[in-house]
Amino acid sequence: MRNTTKKIITLAFIALFAITALAGCGNTADSGNTNSESETVTLKVGASITPHSEILEQAKPILAEQGVNLEIVQIEDSVTPNTGLAEGSLDANFFQHQPYLNDFNSENGTDLVSVGAVHYEPFGIYAGKTTKLSDLPDGATVAVPNNTTNEARALLLLQQEGIITLKEGADIRATIQDIAENPKNLQFTEIAPEQLVNALPDVEIAVINGNYAIEGGLKVKDALAVESDQGVAAKTYENILVVQKKDENNAAVKKLIDVLQSDTIRSFIEETYGGAVVPIK
Numbered sequence: 178m179r180n181t182t183k184k185i186i187t188l189a190f191i192a193l194f195a196i197t198a199l200a201g202c203g204n205t206a207d208s209g210n211t212n213s214e215s216e217t218v219t220l221k222v223g224a225s226i227t228p229h230s231e232i233l234e235q236a237k238p239i240l241a242e243q244g245v246n247l248e249i250v251q252i253e254d255s256v257t258p259n260t261g262l263a264e265g266s267l268d269a270n271f272f273q274h275q276p277y278l279n280d281f282n283s284e285n286g287t288d289l290v291s292v293g294a295v296h297y298e299p300f301g302i303y304a305g306k307t308t309k310l311s312d313l314p315d316g317a318t319v320a321v322p323n324n325t326t327n328e329a330r331a332l333l334l335l336q337q338e339g340i341i342t343l344k345e346g347a348d349i350r351a352t353i354q355d356i357a358e359n360p361k362n363l364q365f366t367e368i369a370p371e372q373l374v375n376a377l378p379d380v381e382i383a384v385i386n387g388n389y390a391i392e393g394g395l396k397v398k399d400a401l402a403v404e405s406d407q408g409v410a411a412k413t414y415e416n417i418l419v420v421q422k423k424d425e426n427n428a429a430v431k432k433l434i435d436v437l438q439s440d441t442i443r444s445f446i447e448e449t450y451g452g453a454v455v456p457i458k
Contacts, residue, residue: 218429219246223258225272226251227392228446228454229416232295233271235445236436243436245429253371255324262421263287269430271295271437272388274414276326276349288422293434294415296446297455298387300334301400303374307381310338310401316362317381321353323367328352330410331384338402349413387453397453406455415457 220240224230230251237247250267252258258270259281273281275291282289305320307313321331329351335341342358343351353365368376373385374393382401390397397403404410418434420427436442443456 217244217246219248219268220429220433221248221250221266221268222433223250223252223261223267223270223272225255225258225388226253227388228296228298228450229271229388231449232437232442232446235442236433239436239439239441240432243432245432247433255370259285259287259289259419262289262419265421268424269418269420269433271416271418273419274326274416276413277324278417278419280324280326289419290422290425291417291419292425292430293438294417294457295434295437295442296457297406297411297415298453299397299404299406299455300330300384300386300410301390301395301397301404302334302338302382302384302402303377303390303395303400305377305380305382308401310340310382313340313361313363313381316364318364318366318379320366320368320373320376320380320383322370322373322384322386324370325350325352326414327370327386328367330404330414332356333408333410334384334402334404337405337408348409391450391453396451398451411455 222233224233230249233247233249237249240247252272255272258267258272261267262270263285278289278291281287302310307317319335322328326349329349332341332343332351332353332355333348336343340361341356341363344355344357347355366380370386370389373383373389374395377383385395387397418437420430424430438457446454446456
């Protein structure tokens with residue numbers, strides 16, 4: 178009986194030891210393994226649906242090979258990506274240009290920063306009731322974005338086409354109050370950028386952000402006019418990857434921007450969007 182009892186105790190000890198050892202092996206990555214090469218880091222990035230999320234999807238498998246799990250959160254409005262980043266529910270966002278970010282930081286007391294530019298989306302003038310700019314009637318209604326930076330961009334494009342003239346010195350801060358000459362007595366209606374495509378049937382023309390034009394099924398080749406790639410817009414409105422100030426040197430973030438600026442992603446952009454999205458060289 179004693180021998181039997183000893184055997185049972187011994188077997189129980191061996192089984193317990195084996196279970197403990199196996200459990201230890203299964204939790205290695207979660208229990209202080211400091212080998213960064215074998216760890217997977219998750220980056221949660223808020224992005225516009227088109228083209229930003231699509232570009233991130235191309236970057237995702239490349240980053241996976243580098244130990245970064247890219248979680249893409251598609252966001253349709255132009256406020257939530259920054260508020261989510263500021264509050265910490267997002268690690269980064271990819272949807273905006275520097276002037277828009279500057280305005281958000283100024284208005285909200287935040288300190289969000291760009292870690293690099295990826296592409297530029299030309300603004301276009303798109304036909305509503307009027308299909309030729311030369312046929313634009315007197316008193317025509319023109320839809321433009323309702324936020325400061327994008328409205329200025331729309332007005333600069335209308336000036337580029339000789340439709341209006343802005344006051345001297347009015348540039349990326351221009352509003353409709355800065356229009357000096359309006360020979361056709363145009364009536365301007367300010368609309369949320371994401372709603373401009375839907376507004377086309379009700380206006381003569383609309384000046385639309387590149388990404389929202391794409392989402393709405395419009396093609397840059399069909400625009401009545403497009404921003405010049407030599408103008409102020411091309412140099413000012415590059416779309417950027419944005420993070421909190423504390424994360425601008427984060428290793429995973431650096432990997433992400435490196436991939437977004439790589440030849441692979443540049444080629445994808447050029448081959449996919451037909452000039453509606455232009456990669457930064």
